[in-house]
Amino acid sequence: MEITDELIEYLQQLGRIRLTQEEQEKTKKDLGSILGYIDKLNELDTEGVEPMSHAFGRTNVFREDVVTNDAMVDEVLSNAPEAKDGCFVVPRTVE
């Protein structure tokens, strides 16, 4: 399939990624050849085949409804680039 500039732009938006002009050109080419190869899958006859999300037959794996955790704010925030008053800090969100 043809990889347009719009598609490259859209995929960057979806992934919250910004490529340089040069990277965009390279990506366009790479994705073109990769998707070109992937399109080979269209030759595979999958008529009537149920999509398989889980390869194993196991079902109904549960945890009992029990509270097992105590507060661990320090550990939770220990890797935060910025924290304040027990919270993670981000630039102001706007609605």
Next chain:
Amino acid sequence: MTIEEIKTLSALEIGKAIKDGRTSSREVTRAMLDLIREKNPAVNAYTYIAEEEAMAQAEQADADIRSGKLTGDLAGVPIAIKDNICTKGMITSCGSKMLYNFLPPYDATVIRKLREEGMVILGKTNMDEFAMGSTTETSYYGPTLNPWGEDRVPGGSSGGSAAAVAADLAVVSLGSDTGGSIRQPASFCGVTGLKPTYGTVSRYGLVAFASSLDQIGPIGRDINDVAAVYNLICGIDEKDQTSTETKKLDLEAVKNFDVKGMKIGLPEQYFGEGIDKDVKDVVMQAVKFYEDRGATVETFPMPIVDYAIPTYYIIACAEACSNLSRYDGIKYGYRPEGVDDLMELFIRSRSEGFGMEVKRRIMLGNFVLSSGYYDAYYNKALQAKALIKKAFDEAFEKYDVVIGPVAPTTALKCGESLSDPLKMYLGDICTVLINIVGLPAVSVPAGFDSNGLPVGMQLIGRHYSEQTLCGAAAAFQRENDHHTKRAQDKEVK
């Protein structure tokens, strides 16, 4: 014991020597750390060397062995850990700038189990960024080199774990395998690696690349060590609901396994176009060994192999783009300074924190999941997955073990595949199918190509057939010495 003596021993032998009092965990660990300090700068197998933690753990192990608290086969034996497995208080970076400073507040389940058994963690090993690659060249910490040739890649993504064992910088290690990331570097580095059945080893604490494909497994010099480490890490885990109850291996039975009467199938497509002649010859030679020892060997067609790469890359990238969305500069990891807009924070953290290969796969994953393309790509891949499972189910009605090469080639030259991602992806042709349906597979050194580089043979079995696979590998290693050959010996010659 001197390091020269230690280097000749397997992990099980070191464990026994410690227990017998011929050496101590402290002595072995010290010697290995010294060697790592000396040799690692050239190999770059480790991203973090756990000097102090390892020595403290070794002392504790010695005390616990003396007091009888620790009695396991591998108590006190050092091990290296791939850097995408969370280790409490030890940086776990996944080879990425994104997590260059990430200190997990918890241990992965496999790490907890290894610690409980008194294994000593030497450090964290290098890898392709977020395990995305087959060369260990995409790491933020620079490439790892293959001990068999400094211009050669060690394979990937567990290149550090394989190279560390090959270079004697570890006797055993843990890697992870999403599409061949244990088996292929094991093959390139001339060591033995096991990708266990999906669910037999808990993924809790393994930083996710593709959740339905990822699996942790051991790498070692021989299959007995690999099986022994597998025994320590396998088993159901309440923290991983995809994990299953698993029988531990009978190590004595592995060691003495007889292949007589075993039915071996060779998929035609694993020996066809695109596979190096040297690789084919070496693997066929190894297959001949089994035939000589009373196994039956038969070639069979497996046309689904042609769709392995597309199916794998669709599923892997889709899951990856979701799994890697959490890296947004808010909770952990890389965040650029002075960004005062939320959207900018997301974009800059991710654009600056991730390398190009990771970005490429995120974009590919977003593509196959986005509205309008989901059915044509992602859903189609899930249908192909069902057909792949069917093809293996049919094969295992006839054969006990399916054998093929691990990779179409031996270790590539550094930089060769970086410029052409599709070419790199095609190198995964022999390994990815196994992950798609969750099968176990072993990579065993089977010989060398004309350049003297190791060639790996892949043994694939039914779900939960680790006992048979390890046994078949042990039978081969009992009478062949490829796995005992070392790059270091080659240099001496």
Next chain:
Amino acid sequence: MAEYEMVIGLEVHAELATKSKIFCGCSTKFGGDPNTHVCEICSGMPGTLPTLNKSVVEFAVKAGTALNCEITRRNKFDRKNYFYPDLPKAYQVSQLYFPICRNGKVEIRTDKGTKFIGIHEIHMEEDAGKLVHDPFTEQTLVDYNRCGVPLIEIVSEPDFRSADEVIAYLEKLRDTLQYLGVSDCKMQEGSMRADVNLSVRPVGQTEFGTRTEMKNINSLKAIARAIEYERERQIDLIEAGGKVTQETRRWDDDREITYAMRSKENAQDYKYFPEPDLMPIVISDEYLKQVEDNMPELAEAKKERYMNELGLPEYDADIITGSVKLVGVFEKTAEICGSPKDASNWIMTDLLKLCNDAHIAVEDMEFRTESLGEIIKMVSDGKINRKTGKDVLAKAFAEGVLPEEYVEQNNLAQVSDLSAIEPAIKDVLANNGKAVGEYLAGSEKNFGFLVGQSMRALKGQADPQAVRSVLQKLLDEMR
């Protein structure tokens, strides 16, 4: 001006009343300091995995059964992917392809009669965290305490035509979920939230108009006002020749208007796909039967039973069954005192008055369930009189005193021992010679006065019946 008809569909989120979160062992308790109910799993640390809470499935199936839904036998979870700071994994585990319940219906009652509202589906998902804007800086603080609290989202068909219907439906849902014990449905705490999809169209038109979505309005009153406002706004717009834009709007309860939220960068593409970290859930016949067999009695059935079997007036039965809390108090009280009618009388006259006077919503009262029954029993056993009973109830309501202990410690037990009463009454007769004389001379009304004086002398703790008979006996003796 044309006649317009309003078309409304609702998406209701209800937080499930489980003890722990949907995928980890953190508490779901409301409140608490920021990030104190958070662990490595619900904060989305690398390498962590979800583990599904068994009760979440059970609660969702219960809700679906009560709302007359078909239960999906093979369930899966899906990931809904989007970036926002309140979502630490950047995906919400939800259900798109196989929601747990489908095709239900609920009967509602308004002034205009009864009507069925269709339930399109119910699915299970996890709640997001909370963002608090720091007023002193240009920053937002992120708290994940609510992150991973289990939710069910109940999606209705677009069957509503008035605000009254919407309110009746929400009340019905609230009652049902509370009776089931699957959610406490406190709108002010956000454990029940409604998104309102609203459009208008000229009466007679069959296709729908363009709808707007109003999110997270947090009281029934506000919902009614928001609906009225939005209806007017859309009609005015159309009448003025304009067009309604499909958008998300927020209700400002202070200004009583809705306003458009800043639209997201582009149309959301949530890239749903099956959650690989969780195994499918299969609901068996046995499981369903077990849930059905253990369904509690819901409001309607309870009300009928209260009227027909326990003989409560319709008004009382209606009020009591309108609140799960009151039902709990009523049933316990009736059980202890043995008289449903007494129980209902005391609740209707005394307990509700106490709530009212203290400005406490019935659902929020922290009243020991056993206390009222114990008080009524003391009264009916003659241990205390009704007046004392009321006083003790007030104490029990306000301070949580244990009724029997309180009566004991404060010597409030009624004096029914005749030997204790007689001397006191003799004194009263001695001190009220004039009244006694007039009574003996035939003035019957003085008897009442003497009863009053005797009661006062006995500090109100005597059984009035006993006082009357002793008094009568003593006066007769004086004739």
